[in-house]
Amino acid sequence: MHIRKLVTGITMTGLLLLGGCSSKQGGSKSAVKHVGILQVVQHPSLDKAYKGFKEGLKEGGYTEGKNLKLDYQNAQNSQDNLKSMSEKLVNEKSDLILGIATPAAQSLANTTQDIPLVVTAVTDLKAAKLVKSDAKPGRNVTGTTDMVSIDKQINLLLSIVPKAKTIGVMYNAGEANSKIQADMAIAALKKAGVKIVVKTANTTNDVQQVTEALAGKVQGIYVPTDNTFASAAAIIGKVVKEKKVPLVAGSVDQVKTGGLATIGIDYELLGKQTGKMAAKILDGKAKPQDMPVEKAENLKLVVNKEMAKALGIDPKSIKAPK
Template identity: 80%
Template structure:
């Protein structure tokens, strides 16, 4: 009889112990550290700010790197080989979510996984880049924010600075899908205004100076979209246009600060922050990328490089946003 009671007591204690372990396991599972992979195509101010904003957005929603999330940041330095291997690494490491910064990075990640939730930023047109079925309802594992800017307004801004312009130069890397979309829209806006467009492309940053000099010698003004190749070499662009005294309107405010005259553009840190908050909703299990509409920038702003304006003999105060 005593032996029976002892067996029952041990059994109950074991059950309670196992029950406690089960609860502990359940609790630790719900609070486990999430792994967030990040792939950035190249290092330059706009994309760097996107990443900074992303971390800020996550933190505002309760996710801090080193605390309840672990971020694995990869920068491909504009190498296709790096993009492929780094995408595969983030997928093989079983990331809970991946952030892709810029179109080439986004396409590389999308090719590597159709299951891991992926948010992208600094991508001009997610549908045209074949990342989503539609911007309103992505339909798969990818969503994010677009950096599409009002190209027509940027062209209007340039033409307001050089109202007698007969030819405007456009330069970009034809290998970047988002850049070609913007360049085509710029050509269309110029045609509507009755101004000729002269287009030159550069495949690498090594080609940027020659392309810029060619257009600076043969046009009345230059437009460059949010192109990663030209953004990476914006200081070179700035040196050329300053020497040639040619007004340049760029796609982003960072390109203006380092090598242009003006823009009506996006704050990339703010855009990254929006993306971070989208990612947080996915990590919390509140939403799935397939159902999350692609978001646009919350605000745009006129940015003028006053130093450049003075070097070109233009009064900075005379540069205003076209109505």
């Protein structure tokens, strides 16, 4: 009887030890991780960032339906939705949350200082008060920036319209990321000695009118990676095609939809980078406060050949400035 109890006790102890080992092995990826996603609005660049994020998580060992549960929320550019959806994801005690674009990232960061938060499609994390510095975030937030060389994009536009006397800049002044880029673009244009006309729009409903008003006054247009204008890229494309005005955009996807060219980011690849960062956090191998903010690994020249032909420009003549 005593022997049987002893054997049973040893067996139970062994099972408890094994169970304890299993629960501590974050890298075993056996437990289902809950990841919340908040996207500010639906448009191709941000949709691709989310798609890439899932690819990055999968490469890191987390697959939806197996050991990963995703809760995707899209605020459709509504501040009220951003607030309520942020609270929902935080209250659900997600293991990690993704913020896609600056407004979503800021809303989440204002809602939780505890849950690990990764962000993507954010131009300047420090300026947005998301991190203390890109090198050492110092809080529960890290991620990837979509900042590219605005100077190169402006030089690209000026190389397409070398005789231009006036260049237009369009953006939503209410988007912090857009204002940063627009200010840089304006500074580069001033340095180049051209006249600048600036137009802003707060909603997608205003974009067509703003574009039509600007296109009649300029020989070229620059639009940064702006969520409001990206959401209306097709409308913008129709106007600039009719007015025969070349448009360089900050986003590759906006060029494909309604612009002429850019030196920009593949948002799917940027999202993938972010997903790999998130996987390391879920593994317990890294903490957001210690993970440097990452830049896009690959930039590329993208030319919309159909738009070029409609504008009477040889697509092969568009080259990336050195």
